[in-house]
Amino acid sequence: MKKLGLLCLMALFTVLTLQAQDAKTLWKEAKKAHNKYNLDPTNNADAIVEAMKKIDGAIKSDDYKSSFEAWRMRGEIYSDLAKSSKAGDYLDAASVSYDSFDKASGMAEKKYQKREVSAGLTNVATLLINSGVKAYEAKNFEAAFNSFDKVFNAKEKLSAMGKNTILTEEAQLDEHIYRTGFMAQKIGKNARATELLSQLYKKDYKEAGVYELLFNLYSGDNKEKMAMEVMEKGRKLFPKNLPLLYAEINHYLRSGKFVQLEDKLKGAIDQDPDNKSLYLTLGNVYDKLYQTALEEKNEANADKNMKLAENYYSQALEKDPEYFDAIYSLGALFYNKAAEKSKQMVPLANDLSKAGTAKYNNLRGEMNALFDQALPYFNKAEKMNPNDRNTLIALKEIYAKKDDLVKSAEYKKRFEALGNK
Numbered sequence: 001m002k003k004l005g006l007l008c009l010m011a012l013f014t015v016l017t018l019q020a021q022d023a024k025t026l027w028k029e030a031k032k033a034h035n036k037y038n039l040d041p042t043n044n045a046d047a048i049v050e051a052m053k054k055i056d057g058a059i060k061s062d063d064y065k066s067s068f069e070a071w072r073m074r075g076e077i078y079s080d081l082a083k084s085s086k087a088g089d090y091l092d093a094a095s096v097s098y099d100s101f102d103k104a105s106g107m108a109e110k111k112y113q114k115r116e117v118s119a120g121l122t123n124v125a126t127l128l129i130n131s132g133v134k135a136y137e138a139k140n141f142e143a144a145f146n147s148f149d150k151v152f153n154a155k156e157k158l159s160a161m162g163k164n165t166i167l168t169e170e171a172q173l174d175e176h177i178y179r180t181g182f183m184a185q186k187i188g189k190n191a192r193a194t195e196l197l198s199q200l201y202k203k204d205y206k207e208a209g210v211y212e213l214l215f216n217l218y219s220g221d222n223k224e225k226m227a228m229e230v231m232e233k234g235r236k237l238f239p240k241n242l243p244l245l246y247a248e249i250n251h252y253l254r255s256g257k258f259v260q261l262e263d264k265l266k267g268a269i270d271q272d273p274d275n276k277s278l279y280l281t282l283g284n285v286y287d288k289l290y291q292t293a294l295e296e297k298n299e300a301n302a303d304k305n306m307k308l309a310e311n312y313y314s315q316a317l318e319k320d321p322e323y324f325d326a327i328y329s330l331g332a333l334f335y336n337k338a339a340e341k342s343k344q345m346v347p348l349a350n351d352l353s354k355a356g357t358a359k360y361n362n363l364r365g366e367m368n369a370l371f372d373q374a375l376p377y378f379n380k381a382e383k384m385n386p387n388d389r390n391t392l393i394a395l396k397e398i399y400a401k402k403d404d405l406v407k408s409a410e411y412k413k414r415f416e417a418l419g420n421k
Contacts, residue, residue: 023061027070030054034077037084045085051077052090068107075100075120082127087134091143094131097124098150105157118161125154125166129176136183145183149192151176174200178207185213193217201230208234208241215244219251227251242272249281258285258292276319280326283312287333294340309333324384328391331377335394338370342401371398387418 033051037044055074064070078097081090101120108114132147155166167173181196197214200207211234218227231251234244245268252261265282272278290305310333316326341363348360375398381391396411 023058023063026054026058027064030058030073030077034073034080037080041080041084048077048081048084049086049090052081052093066107068104068109068113071100071104071107072113072116072120075104075124079120079124079127082124082131087131088138091131091135091138091140092146094124094127095143095146095150098128098154102153102157114161118158118163121154121158121161122163122165125151125158128154132179132183141183141186145180145187145189148176148180148183152180174203174205178205178210182209182213185217190217190221194221201233204233204237206237208238208244210234211237212244212247215247215251219254240271242268245271253281258288261285274319276316276323276326279312279316279319280323280329283309283316283326283329286312287329290333291336306333306337322384324381327377327384328381328388331374331381331391331394334370334374334377335398338367338374338398338401341367341370368402371401374398386414389415389418392418 030051033047033054037047037051055070055077058064059070059074075097078093078100081087082093082097087093098121101117101124105117108117128147128151132144135143135147151166158165167176177196177199181193184193184196194214194217197210197217200210201214211230215227215230215234218230231248235248238244245264249261249264249268252264262282262285265278265285269275269278269282286305286309290302290309293301293305310330313326313330313333317323317330320326345360345363345367348356348363351357351360374394378391378394378398381388382395385391392411392415396408396415399408399411
């Protein structure tokens with residue numbers, strides 16, 4: 001048993017020895033590949049990738065994971081990778097380089113080691129900004145944020161070393177805060193985005209996007225009061241900024257605050273008169289107000305808002321005669337008015353008195369006239385999009401109400417054929 005135990009220990013020692021030898025080999029090969037790259041970066045581009053892979057293997061071993069020299073060299077290799085022609089395939093290279101120098105800084109004891117870390121961090125701080133821009137252009141927003149955000153860490157660490165070398169001007173720093181906050185919001189790091197953008201908000205930063213982003217962040221977090229304070233300041237600083245105005249409009253749309261939307265949309269139309277969606281949206285607002293007035297039995301308001309809805313839907317159609325949403329909305333406006341007449345007819349169906357019959361027939365005539373107004377719009381909508389479910393339902397119902405059961409059945413069959421498509 002003692003001999004067996006000794007053999008096991010010897011086997012374990014052998015494995016550990018091999019691992020150490022492998023790590024040492026990787027370390028030497030990493031240095032060799034890195035040197036080869038530095039001799040001719042243009043023709044030896046693959047060497048920097050090899051160096052990266054070798055140093056990553058070596059750094060995992062016990063011999064090197066606590067080595068200042070290993071982490072410093074890893075920082076340099078990744079720094080060179082971030083500047084190389086291979087950088088597009090390794091968008092996080094500058095970020096890894098920073099992490100490596102940061103690790104090395106905690107192990108630096110001698111003056112020359114501290115100088116090397118300082119030089120490495122100074123170099124990588126600029127690389128982080130450039131790499132973040134490249135990552136953003138490649139639509140790798142996670143990598144972009146990671147690079148941008150680490151610049152603040154690098155600046156703080158360098159300042160502690162007495163090396164205030166990056167983002168030294170207030171304008172540069174503010175611009176970097178803005179782009180980092182933007183990236184944070186884009187990848188859902190809302191707390192970090194709010195923290196950064198709030199710094200700019202407090203100093204009345206002259207960039208409308210700050211107020212738009214911060215407004216959306218507070219709105220999404222149900223902080224209504226803070227959102228409206230941001231919007232008020234933003235609109236005061238940038239009264240003609242359309243994206244900011246649209247953010248406010250969308251907020252009111254989501255909140256169902258249609259009365260407040262009226263003036264906002266009219267202001268947007270004044271600034272952007274060719275935007276067909278603004279006319280459609282204002283038409284939708286009046287359409288909602290019309291329906292509300294109907295529910296409240298306020299016929300005067302209902303008629304007024306219906307005419308306004310028709311007016312703005314029509315203006316949207318003037319901007320684009322093939323605007324499907326405007327075409328459908330006009331058809332739906334008259335259809336819904338006809339459906340209201342149909343509801344009013346129900347209690348009169350069994351009233352066989354002369355007055356009851358006359359009223360019933362009058363309502364039926366008004367209903368059919370409204371369906372006739374709706375029909376051309378739905379017919380055009382159906383030609384533009386033959387599989388639109390709502391259009392097929394409307395056509396089926398209109399023809400049923402007009403006693404054209406053959407056509408009604410045809411549209412019913414087409415609707416049912418869509419199934420779950």
